[in-house]
Amino acid sequence: MLKVLSYIKPYRRSALVALFLMLAELFVELLHPLLMAKIINDGVMNRDHSVIFVWGAVMVLLALIGFASGIVNSFFAAHVSQGFGFDVRQKLFGTVQSFNYATYGRFQTSSLITRITNDVTQVQNMIFMGLRIMMRAPLFLLGGLVMALWVDFSLALILALIMPVLVLFLFQMLKKGLGRFRTVQERLDHTNGVLRENLMGMRLIKSFVRGAHEIHRFSKSNEQLRDKTVSALRLMELTIPVVMLLMNVSVLFIVWLGHEHIMASRIEVGDVVAVVNYATRMAGSLTALSMIFTTLSRARASAERISEVLDAEQQPMPASGTGTEAENTNISTGEVVFERVSFTYPETTVPVLQSVSFQAKAGTMVAVLGATGSGKSSMFQLIPRLYEPASGRILIDGCDIRSLEEEELRRCIGYVPQQAVLFSGTIRENILWGKEDASPEEIVWAAKNAQIHDTIMKLPQQYETVLGQKGVNLSGGQKQRLTIARALIRKPKLLLLDDSTSALDLKTEAALLQAIHRLSCTTMIITQKISTARSADHVLLLEEGRLIAQGRHEQLLSASPLYQAISRSQSGEEAVTHVRTAD
Numbered sequence: 018m019l020k021v022l023s024y025i026k027p028y029r030r031s032a033l034v035a036l037f038l039m040l041a042e043l044f045v046e047l048l049h050p051l052l053m054a055k056i057i058n059d060g061v062m063n064r065d066h067s068v069i070f071v072w073g074a075v076m077v078l079l080a081l082i083g084f085a086s087g088i089v090n091s092f093f094a095a096h097v098s099q100g101f102g103f104d105v106r107q108k109l110f111g112t113v114q115s116f117n118y119a120t121y122g123r124f125q126t127s128s129l130i131t132r133i134t135n136d137v138t139q140v141q142n143m144i145f146m147g148l149r150i151m152m153r154a155p156l157f158l159l160g161g162l163v164m165a166l167w168v169d170f171s172l173a174l175i176l177a178l179i180m181p182v183l184v185l186f187l188f189q190m191l192k193k194g195l196g197r198f199r200t201v202q203e204r205l206d207h208t209n210g211v212l213r214e215n216l217m218g219m220r221l222i223k224s225f226v227r228g229a230h231e232i233h234r235f236s237k238s239n240e241q242l243r244d245k246t247v248s249a250l251r252l253m254e255l256t257i258p259v260v261m262l263l264m265n266v267s268v269l270f271i272v273w274l275g276h277e278h279i280m281a282s283r284i285e286v287g288d289v290v291a292v293v294n295y296a297t298r299m300a301g302s303l304t305a306l307s308m309i310f311t312t313l314s315r316a317r318a319s320a321e322r323i324s325e326v327l328d329a330e331q332q333p334m335p336a337s338g339t340g341t342e343a344e345n346t347n348i349s350t351g352e353v354v355f356e357r358v359s360f361t362y363p364e365t366t367v368p369v370l371q372s373v374s375f376q377a378k379a380g381t382m383v384a385v386l387g388a389t390g391s392g393k394s395s396m397f398q399l400i401p402r403l404y405e406p407a408s409g410r411i412l413i414d415g416c417d418i419r420s421l422e423e424e425e426l427r428r429c430i431g432y433v434p435q436q437a438v439l440f441s442g443t444i445r446e447n448i449l450w451g452k453e454d455a456s457p458e459e460i461v462w463a464a465k466n467a468q469i470h471d472t473i474m475k476l477p478q479q480y481e482t483v484l485g486q487k488g489v490n491l492s493g494g495q496k497q498r499l500t501i502a503r504a505l506i507r508k509p510k511l512l513l514l515d516d517s518t519s520a521l522d523l524k525t526e527a528a529l530l531q532a533i534h535r536l537s538c539t540t541m542i543i544t545q546k547i548s549t550a551r552s553a554d555h556v557l558l559l560e561e562g563r564l565i566a567q568g569r570h571e572q573l574l575s576a577s578p579l580y581q582a583i584s585r586s587q588s589g590e591e592a593v594t595h596v597r598t599a600d
């Protein structure tokens with residue numbers, strides 16, 4: 018909690034002003050019963066109108082000061098809490114951006130969204146409340162008790178006895194509430210997760226007519242969220258009636274004892290009224306305190322979840338190069354060498370790649386084939402260091418990638434992931450995403466090479482066409498080519514295409530591969546198509562994480578039974594027979 022609250026530092030002046038104004042309000046509140054006692058004892062009982070008017074005017078003036086202090090306090094409290102929320106959200110977002118893949122995998126996406134939004138709001142609310150009333154309630158309890166004891170010790174003793182019991186009770190409730198509110202936030206994560214999946218898969222849900230199933234799934238999660246929230250709030254709400262009951266019994270005792278004292282002329286009426294007044298105001302403060310404790314419980318649970326993200330330990334990355342080393346390293350050809358690389362995903366035990374060695378020579382195209390789950394995408398993810406190999410080395414242009422500055426390494430790579438990810442905005446903006454300062458000519462150049470320029474020009478708004486969420490208004494093949502254009506505009510030395518041409522027809526794919534060939538960057542392409550492998554300079558064949566064959570298409574066709582089987586399944590026996598005869 019303290020760590021999260023340290024983000025209040027830049028606003029400490031405003032926070033201090035808010036606290037000072039809160040103290041002014043408190044001071045006015047504490048004086049009121051005293052003034053009332055004076056008016057009753059000296060004014061009402063003695064029928065002295067001047068006392069009533071003078072002290073009545075003082076009471077009104079103080080009330081106005083309290084009122085003004087309250088309003089200005091709200092302004093400052095809002096400034097501090099909103100500023101705090103803004104900064105923490107920024108910090109969390111930046112931290113998530115800096116996560117490596119392994120750390121990112123530890124948090125669910127929906128949970129990260131809840132933490133950055135709802136959890137921050139909970140702490141933000143607590144800060145606002147803190148500066149408005151959180152301090153005032155306990156301070157009034159203390160101040161009110163001291164003042165009541167000063168007015169009449171024997172009457173206020175009842176309050177002094179009951180107060181510690183109530184405060185202890187409230188602390189117990191705070192402790193219990195913490196666990197329950199943590200569960201509420203976890204249920205919120207889950208509901209957000211279901212919602213997110215549902216909205217993202219809307220087309221699939223409609224085409225599979227799974228709407229009813231999804232509504233049921235959402236309402237189950239929603240019900241759990243409601244039940245857990247109700248259970249947490251019920252616990253906290255139980256506190257108010259208990260507090261009020263005990264306080265009202267105390268007030269009755271004070272009234273009864275006060276009556277006895279008045280009859281025995283040991284006390285004046287005004288003093289009894291003042292102690293009763295302090296008692297009822299303290300009851301109000303205790304009610305506020307139990308509400309504060311609800312906010313505090315919730316905020317503490319949220320602050321812990323925020324800290325988990327801020328403190329998330331990044332998986333140790335083997336030494337990255339310093340800036341100077343990176344400057345010395347000149348990645349010019351994008352040649353890739355894998356030397357006995359093995360890899361296992363963090364928090365799993367089954368190796369995904371086992372002792373993979375190959376060379377993707379500078380300026381050549383290497384096709385990677387293998388059954389689904391054989392480790393092709395995992396292999397690609399090791400190159401920009403999204404994950405680290407368990408053993409072995411990966412070299413680019415002869416340099417171990419661990420000795421390169423991460424950004425430097427990634428800047429020379431054009432990575433097109435399996436799933437085309439587009440952002441809301443125009444086509445132009447999406448291509449520019451690959452290189453912010455690219456000129457209009459460069460945009461057209463990239464689009465032409467990615468074989469998407471003609472398609473774009475046929476659209477009414479051409480490059481200014483606004484894409485729907487995740488590019489819904491484009492076909493699968495168009496999306497793929499747009500993501501390729503985004504990678505090409507960087508003029509990468511090494512282009513990694515993870516099954517990014519799967520939705521293209523053979524003619525378009527051939528034109529794309531030819532264009533890429535002309536760019537003379539090193540290209541690695543994951544593909545399921547033998548036709549693509551045929552046009553590559555080198556083919557890698559993976560099976561269950563092992564590189565079982567490599568060479569030119571013709572070599573694999575004659576030497577690898579698996580490659581032959583893939584080829585047969587795509588083009589019939591003839592191709593195999595043809596090569597065997599030629600051999």
Ligand SMILES: Nc1ncnc2c1ncn2[C@@H]1O[C@H](COP(=O)(O)OP(=O)(O)OP(=O)(O)O)[C@@H](O)[C@H]1O
Nearest residue numbers: 362365369387388389390391392393394395396435
């Ligand atoms: N983030 C992850 N955490 C743990 N295991 C993973 C993760 N991603 C993939 N795997 C596992 O690693 C193995 C290789 O997956 P990978 O995605 O590299 O295969 P692939 O050959 O690219 O498959 P496809 O052609 O279907 O994309 C699979 O068994 C998969 O279950």
